[in-house]
Amino acid sequence: MTPAQAYAGQMTNASWFTRTTDWLDARGKGAWIAIMVLGFVFVWPVGLAILAYMIWSKRMFSGKSHRISARHMTPTRFRSSGNQAFDTYKTDMLRRLEDEQEAFETFLQRLREAKDKAEFDQFMEDREKRSETNGDDKDAA
Numbered sequence: 001m002t003p004a005q006a007y008a009g010q011m012t013n014a015s016w017f018t019r020t021t022d023w024l025d026a027r028g029k030g031a032w033i034a035i036m037v038l039g040f041v042f043v044w045p046v047g048l049a050i051l052a053y054m055i056w057s058k059r060m061f062s063g064k065s066h067r068i069s070a071r072h073m074t075p076t077r078f079r080s081s082g083n084q085a086f087d088t089y090k091t092d093m094l095r096r097l098e099d100e101q102e103a104f105e106t107f108l109q110r111l112r113e114a115k116d117k118a119e120f121d122q123f124m125e126d127r128e129k130r131s132e133t134n135g136d137d138k139d140a141a
Contacts (some may be wrong), residue, residue, distance in 0.1 A: 025059075032059055 024031045032054055040047030053059075069088055 029059070 024105045036047050036050040036054065054125060
């Protein structure tokens with residue numbers, strides 16, 4: 001066996017856990033709970049180990065599954081591909097995407113504020129018209 005084959009075998013053996021947790025994360029908290037219950041039913045130490053892992057990794061108490069949202073990703077959280085040019089490109093692209101997302105969220109916030117202001121202005125105009133109408137009725141009486 002060559003060193004490259006041995007390394008590839010180690011990567012495959014070492015990453016089964018990561019692939020499994022990623023697969024469960026993609027299916028949400030329900031998948032984690034189902035696998036834990038099955039672990040308790042068939043081999044209780046396995047269920048206990050899964051429960052301990054869920055608590056330790058904070059998968060048990062998070063509102064969502066443990067998937068990392070794009071907003072909270074930083075280039076340091078990504079594995080290096082081993083290719084510096086690609087890693088640089090990936091980092092730059094993710095930074096640009098985060099900037100675009102922030103600009104879009106800012107735009108949406110301004111849009112919501114403009115809509116709120118328009119609705120409030122309409123309310124104030126309607127209120128003023130009602131008070132003028134009520135004032136005219138009182139003067140006539």
